[in-house]
Amino acid sequence: MKFYLSFFLIFSYLCVFGQASDCxxxxxxxGNSTISSNVSGFGTQELDPTTNSCVTEExxxxxxxxxxxxxxxxxFTIQPQDSDLEVDYDFFIFGPDNDCQNLESPIRxxxxxxLQAGLTSNFTGLSDTETDQNEGPxxxxxxxxxxxxxxxxxxxxxxxxxxxxxxxxxxxxTGTAGFLPSPVVSAPLxxxxxxxxxxxxxxxxxxxxxxxxxxxxxxxxxxxxRNAFDDFNAITNPANFSYSGLRNRIYVxxxxxxxxxxxxxxxINSSSFDTPPELSYSNCDTDNNxxxxxxxVEITKDAENAIQNNSDYEVSLHLNENEAMAGTNAITNPxxxTESIIIYARVTPIINTICYITYPITLTVNPSEFxxxxxxxxxxxxxxSLDGITSIDLGQSFPEVDDTAxxxxxxxxxxxxxxxxxNPEYYTNTAPFNHIVYFKIISGQCENLGQITINVNPTIVNxxxxxxxxxxxxxxxxxxxxxxxxxxSIRENNYASLDVVFYENLEDASLEQNPLDGNFRTTSTMLxxxxxxxxxxxxxxxxxxxVNPIPEVVLDENYLACTNGEPLVISAPAGFDKxxxxxxxxxEFSEIGNDVQLLVSEEGSYILEVETQYQxxxxxxxxxxxxxxxxxxxxPVVIEDIDIQExxxxxxxxxxxxxxxxxxxSLDGENYQDEPKFYNVEAGFYTIYAxxxxxxxxxxxxxxxxxxxxxxxxxxxxxxxxxxxxxxNDNASNQVILIYDRYxxxxxxxxxNSVGWDGSMKGQALPESDYWFKFTLADGKDFKGHFTxxx
Numbered sequence: 001m002k003f004y005l006s007f008f009l010i011f012s013y014l015c016v017f018g019q020a021s022d023c024x025x026x027x028x029x030x031g032n033s034t035i036s037s038n039v040s041g042f043g044t045q046e047l048d049p050t051t052n053s054c055v056t057e058e059x060x061x062x063x064x065x066x067x068x069x070x071x072x073x074x075x076f077t078i079q080p081q082d083s084d085l086e087v088d089y090d091f092f093i094f095g096p097d098n099d100c101q102n103l104e105s106p107i108r109x110x111x112x113x114x115l116q117a118g119l120t121s122n123f124t125g126l127s128d129t130e131t132d133q134n135e136g137p138x139x140x141x142x143x144x145x146x147x148x149x150x151x152x153x154x155x156x157x158x159x160x161x162x163x164x165x166x167x168x169x170x171x172x173x174t175g176t177a178g179f180l181p182s183p184v185v186s187a188p189l190x191x192x193x194x195x196x197x198x199x200x201x202x203x204x205x206x207x208x209x210x211x212x213x214x215x216x217x218x219x220x221x222x223x224x225x226r227n228a229f230d231d232f233n234a235i236t237n238p239a240n241f242s243y244s245g246l247r248n249r250i251y252v253x254x255x256x257x258x259x260x261x262x263x264x265x266x267x268i269n270s271s272s273f274d275t276p277p278e279l280s281y282s283n284c285d286t287d288n289n290x291x292x293x294x295x296x297v298e299i300t301k302d303a304e305n306a307i308q309n310n311s312d313y314e315v316s317l318h319l320n321e322n323e324a325m326a327g328t329n330a331i332t333n334p335x336x337x338t339e340s341i342i343i344y345a346r347v348t349p350i351i352n353t354i355c356y357i358t359y360p361i362t363l364t365v366n367p368s369e370f371x372x373x374x375x376x377x378x379x380x381x382x383x384x385s386l387d388g389i390t391s392i393d394l395g396q397s398f399p400e401v402d403d404t405a406x407x408x409x410x411x412x413x414x415x416x417x418x419x420x421x422x423n424p425e426y427y428t429n430t431a432p433f434n435h436i437v438y439f440k441i442i443s444g445q446c447e448n449l450g451q452i453t454i455n456v457n458p459t460i461v462n463x464x465x466x467x468x469x470x471x472x473x474x475x476x477x478x479x480x481x482x483x484x485x486x487x488x489s490i491r492e493n494n495y496a497s498l499d500v501v502f503y504e505n506l507e508d509a510s511l512e513q514n515p516l517d518g519n520f521r522t523t524s525t526m527l528x529x530x531x532x533x534x535x536x537x538x539x540x541x542x543x544x545x546x547v548n549p550i551p552e553v554v555l556d557e558n559y560l561a562c563t564n565g566e567p568l569v570i571s572a573p574a575g576f577d578k579x580x581x582x583x584x585x586x587x588e589f590s591e592i593g594n595d596v597q598l599l600v601s602e603e604g605s606y607i608l609e610v611e612t613q614y615q616x617x618x619x620x621x622x623x624x625x626x627x628x629x630x631x632x633x634x635x636p637v638v639i640e641d642i643d644i645q646e647x648x649x650x651x652x653x654x655x656x657x658x659x660x661x662x663x664x665x666s667l668d669g670e671n672y673q674d675e676p677k678f679y680n681v682e683a684g685f686y687t688i689y690a691x692x693x694x695x696x697x698x699x700x701x702x703x704x705x706x707x708x709x710x711x712x713x714x715x716x717x718x719x720x721x722x723x724x725x726x727x728x729n730d731n732a733s734n735q736v737i738l739i740y741d742r743y744x745x746x747x748x749x750x751x752x753n754s755v756g757w758d759g760s761m762k763g764q765a766l767p768e769s770d771y772w773f774k775f776t777l778a779d780g781k782d783f784k785g786h787f788t789x790x791x
Contacts, residue, residue: 023100026063030260051105054136070178075147087165095156111136183214194355204238271349276359277306284446288372372450377536379459388432393511394424468546472623551625562696578611636697683707683726711788714759724756
């Protein structure tokens with residue numbers, strides 16, 4: 001018979017911790033059991049070292065109670081689990097039939113130290129081959145003493161002491177004696193638990209009937225083998241055990257009335273689940289039947305990936321929650337075609353199939369944004385507008401869809417292999433009048449499939465009665481007859497409540513490309529108006545846009561008006577329908593006339609606006625042109641003063657006039673100069689002319705310039721016979737001219753209006769020589785000079 005003892009303690013040389021192991025708490029040994037204990041220390045010292053030489057004090061001891069049921073020999077071997085020779089286990093046997101209050105001396109005792117005794121093993125025990133009953137301590141003995149002959153009904157105490165070492169040990173019964181029988185037990189089935197909360201209540205006794213059939217036994221439950229062996233801290237209410245998921249083994253102690261017991265155990269197999277994932281999927285209704293395909297393989301994989309240790313679980317998908325709870329009618333097809341629906345997942349542990357959870361998975365079918373069937377009505381407006389064959393922009397079917405997101409196909413087979421129509425914006429139908437093409441639209445993650453039915457209507461393009469729509473050239477200077485037409489205004493005035501689009505040519509109108517809107521600047525041209533209803537062509541009309549020229553009027557940029565004459569007459573070119581003259585008043589232009597001619601006497605800025613009128617459809621278009629010009633005024637000239645600087649070397653005339661205009665001056669009325677000063681003027685009488693260079697008047701004044709001959713020859717030949725000053729007017733007739741010889745002697749005097757001096761003094765001819773004269777002018781200045789008398 002063999003039992004195993006695992007003995008755990010917390011030990012120090014001074015203190016002992018934990019539950020005491022004493023004789024009174026001795027463990028009853030029955031049958032063939034494994035022994036493990038929580039006890040540690042030695043409790044009460046129950047050994048008396050004076051009774052036997054091998055007896056010592058208890059150290060880390062455990063007491064066993066042995067009842068003999070069959071007569072024989074009591075023998076055993078204690079095998080420490082640690083084979084190190086330093087580990088030293090001792091034992092002491094008391095009996096027969098001692099009680100704990102009167103143990104007396106042990107009948108067997110072994111305290112040999114294997115290391116000190118030079119042994120090769122640290123085993124110890126009772127042996128039939130030994131004769132000594134006590135040995136030790138220390139180096140004495142071989143660790144074995146003689147077996148004990150025992151008789152049925154006797155009782156013995158065995159004390160196993162561990163002075164060195166703290167591990168467990170195996171105890172092997174080697175004698176012939178037998179112990180009291182233990183109850184017959186069987187290990188119960190494991191309990192399967194679904195644990196999804198902090199605690200789960202479990203009935204640990206549910207399999208109790210399968211543990212033993214032995215009557216009158218006591219059954220108790222523990223959370224560890226040691227507690228069961230020590231009968232410590234039993235579960236108080238095993239039928240309502242709070243399971244937290246942390247323990248997975250329960251120990252059951254089955255005890256006879258004689259104290260013998262067996263311990264069996266079972267597992268609590270707990271299956272716990274994380275918070276179920278929130279799975280949802282959406283797919284596209286590609287063919288407008290309110291259904292879509294969903295990958296059951298993908299959904300199952302996602303559900304599995306949401307589980308930790310997913311290899312321990314099975315996942316199935318079901319149409320409803322009842323089937324998921326029952327685990328029936330799992331969805332097995334790899335592709336599941338359905339409308340929007342909620343299916344249910346069932347997650348079941350492989351080893352605990354009674355445990356499961358179910359949770360919903362949402363499958364949403366996104367309805368198609370686009371109809372499956374589209375009608376496209378096209379106007380045939382090409383060269384042969386009656387054959388039902390024309391160019392078509394297939395994009396007219398879905399104008400709101402980006403060209404990169406839609407694809408067109410001649411057949412459904414072409415669509416299945418993605419053989420697209422290469423130029424859908426210039427597509428020509430092959431079947432006249434009625435034709436079908438197929439499309440695929442990519443919208444987000446969705447593909448939308450359908451077909452386009454093309455109906456080609458023969459169409460005659462007629463000129464709309466509103467033609468022509470006229471406008472005026474908007475830039476006279478660019479050399480091009482162009483104007484801007486407001487297409488929105490044309491639409492509102494002529495196509496109210498109609499869906500129309502303007503194009504420059506028939507091809508654009510047919511293919512609905514390059515539409516025109518807003519303000520359209522052009523030369524005279526034709527526009528094509530496509531009439532539609534729900535993006536379907538209902539007809540095409542032609543509109544003439546006519547650009548009329550702006551009337552061009554030319555006038556001088558500047559005009560001059562004299563303040564002393566008649567008003568200036570400005571004449572506009574003839575041939576215009578209307579004339580309007582304006583004058584700048586500083587803050588605005590005011591209208592001052594509507595005739596071809598304008599009379600102007602005030603300077604300032606002026607504008608002439610002319611109009612040409614064009615008639616169309618009972619309406620009149622006024623095209624206006626204008627030119628601006630400036631009028632300046634000029635006043636007449638008035639000679640204010642003439643300054644004559646007379647000198648016998650040179651005479652100078654300076655003219656001063658009133659006014660700030662530009663003037664010019666002349667001494668003869670023919671030759672004019674800009675400068676009002678004349679130099680080197682010969683003596684004589686002159687008329688000074690001053691005139692306005694703008695033609696606004698002339699003024700004149702007569703003057704005389706005094707001078708004299710440089711010589712005279714009084715020889716009676718009739719030429720230069722006398723000498724007299726030149727240019728003296730009548731106002732100076734009473735003045736005297738004094739003549740001196742070279743020495744300053746007065747030789748003669750004459751009046752300024754006489755015929756002059758004949759070269760004599762008192763009737764005597766004076767000699768040839770230079771003579772001097774002096775004449776006092778009207779302003780009091782002296783006019784002097786000299787001349788030569790030649791004989």
